[in-house]
Amino acid sequence: MLNYHKKIFQSVSNTANGEVSEQTLFHYFQEGTIVWAEYAGGAIMKGFLIARMLENGVLDMRYEHINKEGELMTGKCCSRPEVLADGRIRLHEKWQWTSGDLSSGESVVEEIINKTS
Secondary structure (H helix, E strand, C coil): CCCCCCCEEEEEEECCCCCCCCCCEEEEEEECCEEEEEEEECCEEEEEEEEEECHHHCEEEEEEEEECCCCEEEEEEEEEEEECCCCCEEEEEEEEECCCCCCEEEEEEEEECCCCC
């Protein structure tokens, strides 16, 4: 089982209709197969996600955040993990807004080491 507990992730790519950017940091926690995170940065003032870990560490998640325009945005996401050669986790994400225009997109976030934010 993959361990997401107390790991920090940063966006490395996102489709244009997403609000997460390289300035967004995700602080992950885990208890068994329940995973959650708090995130902020860039266009996002404050956000939260909660997920179930499925087979092979895949995360079935729901997210919500408030952006800098003051809008409450919600969505769902499936994050497929890849363990990098240096042991860090990269998540390949397919997501869809459940608010706003209901559009879909893809993003990649990677675990970062020694980030204090």
